[in-house]
Amino acid sequence: MPSRPPLEPFPVSTPAATLVFTTVLTQGPLSRVEVGRRTGLSSAAITKAVRPLLDAGYLLEAADGAKGTGLGRPANPLQVDPGRAFFIGIKVTGDEVIGVLTDLTARIREARHIPFTSRAPAVVLEVITALTAELRTAAEEYGVPVQSLGVAVSGDVDREVGMVHYSPFLGWRDVPLAELVSGATELPTVVDNDVRALTVAEQWFGAGVGADTFALVTVGAGIGCGLVVGGRVVAGAHGVAGEIGHVPIDPAGPLCHCGNSGCVEAIAADPAIVRRIREVTGEPVTTAEEALALARSGHPGARQAYAGAGHAIGLGIAAVVNLLGPERVIISGEGLTAYDLFEEQIRTAFAAAAFGAAKECELLTRPLPFDEWARGAAATAIQTFIEPGKA
């Protein structure tokens, strides 16, 4: 076994210091004055919060050659040292484990994936462990310790206790994944639902920075949604939240796997589009790639299926916006590769169904390579490293 740098706790113990650090981490570089303005803390409180973080090397005062303000105070902005600590993010898909090594700002430094042939938890655990070992070895070449590990899984996941209650895609029920992974890797481990993990990444390091309320809508194999309301990721009192895929929009629509009819997902997820194209065109299409190729070739039936998907997604987004009034909606997911085939319909359906001033809500798109799901998991590990109490 390669020798491991010792784990160390994050040198922050007060809510004020956590606030200062997360503000600089997510919005920096920032001058101390600006940190004061954004956090509402006094200059003395900021000095007290910053000192141990500077001493431990988590914060730097960038020596960018700027002159002092003339008031005897350094004007060098505070910024995080991204290379001060590394984290590992893991995403478990239906057939492989994707892992990334990120720095403290969630920038991906290394990415790996290992396929698996069985979805049995013990097999997947072995693959996660092997991938983690690979990424730790890579981290050693940087000379930076890996502090902790995040794992993202689709389905009903309780982050607080690290339990995968139910993942239909993997066929798992009540798998204590955090305990299993931390036992095998000897790293502190956070387990979260994959869409929520991605939402944390957007909130801290992406298009959600600075937004009190926003929605992340993922399109592709399923239609998912992560919600941040009042600065907090919505988890749902019964473990269910953000199920935009199961907002009912058309009683005459196709049957959904949930048993209902006319859910957004039953019209707009990849399998629904594939099925619809098969029904309408008679072509033997079975995968999202084949469906996309047929539509790109100009086949009107195939294009119509994508247009219908876009319309359904637009109505689902309108439901989110009419209910929550988010500042913006970020559309992402592997389904974005087909975005040119349904973007117009998403926007048109949204604009028609958004109520009054809710139409002003900005819709923006973010391409999402598969590594990004693993990066989301790393973001949850970073978040827990900095704010251990916050699930």
Place this chain on the structure above:
Amino acid sequence: MPSRPPLEPFPVSTPAATLVFTTVLTQGPLSRVEVGRRTGLSSAAITKAVRPLLDAGYLLEAADGAKGTGLGRPANPLQVDPGRAFFIGIKVTGDEVIGVLTDLTARIREARHIPFTSRAPAVVLEVITALTAELRTAAEEYGVPVQSLGVAVSGDVDREVGMVHYSPFLGWRDVPLAELVSGATELPTVVDNDVRALTVAEQWFGAGVGADTFALVTVGAGIGCGLVVGGRVVAGAHGVAGEIGHVPIDPAGPLCHCGNSGCVEAIAADPAIVRRIREVTGEPVTTAEEALALARSGHPGARQAYAGAGHAIGLGIAAVVNLLGPERVIISGEGLTAYDLFEEQIRTAFAAAAFGAAKECELLTRPLPFDEWARGAAATAIQTFIEPGKA
């Protein structure tokens, strides 16, 4: 003019003291130990927070004859003195102003209403002023000062600046109502959207107490929804939130006044039910009362219209629950008078469309006499009195 008791500020200045007071106000009577458990504050911090509140008479230590714990500490629970301060709540409807005088726990002590013949802001302001004077006179008979006033209006209302941006029902645009009312009454005035005001009343004094996340759905002339997520009432980044009435559920449904088709409100609000009954039965029904009488008489077409309304409301609630995962949904509003005609359909449609564990969300009903809307306005006044910074 009758003499007025002088206004006084609330004797609380720290976040800890506010937390202690609101905990006792909304959940009391509570022992100091229990207050410590629920707030996470130390016994010393609670002592410090409680002293000025006891001195000023806002809190009482109930002398209920209970013995001490034997540890030298009084076991008498802390409770609010409801009669320590009074508040006025005003609801402006389409044809009258309803006003209530409440105590500090939002219990209604007096209720009055004055009809008006014109919806012009100046006329309505005069009626509000007259009603406020009546209620202050009533308060003087109790010998309790009125501290402030809340006004609830339907539509797009910005509580922070006290502005009614748009109230379609009243035909108002950009009326600075808080400024007008406080100028005329010399009372600090809060103006809020009526459904959000009712949500505050439920959160602080009703079925929402203790719930981190809940929804209040109002049925009747319109279909509204107030949302509390993470303990905060959702206001919407663009002034729109909780528009369950404009969640699109059926592309083949009737045209809505918002220009869209198949909104929940276009199927389930009173005017939609009346119109549907007229279309289906040919009966010259024009009011909600007539519609209800016809359905109660057993007319199948009329009963069918109510059943359809219940189905639409159930789907709208499912959208809320699938997206937000609230602990509970409170169904209220004047439309509850017809609840026996659509309760079953609400519950059936909700259960079918709720995703997975979201089905566990509790649906409960609260009758809502019209005075309750005015009580909601009083609750916003109480909230602002205690937490001036919180909009």
